[in-house]
């Protein structure tokens with residue numbers, strides 16, 4: 001979704017927005033790699049064996065990264081803290097936002 005946001009920012013020539021989304025995307029990539037979130041999602045039967053081979057230390061690193069990844073999907077505003085969601089929830093995606101509006105990423109790259 002951040003990729004879509006970047007494309008939209010690029011389309012509308014919103015350079016600051018694009019740079020901010022770039023940074024967010026880089027951070028998300030790093031956390032996804034560290035948390036092995038993609039492996040969790042791909043094949044549930046594979047990861048059980050892999051987890052069994054992990055030491056407690058390695059596993060705590062994965063858990064920490066996964067928590068951080070989830071935290072990264074939430075609004076920073078202490079009185080909000082909602083997870084981001086896409087609007088509208090049906091049809092063409094227009095924006096990704098939180099409840100308070102502090103996060104409001106445009107996804108629309110056309111008129």
Ligand SMILES: [Zn+2]
Nearest residue numbers: 075080098100
């Ligand atoms: Zn918020």
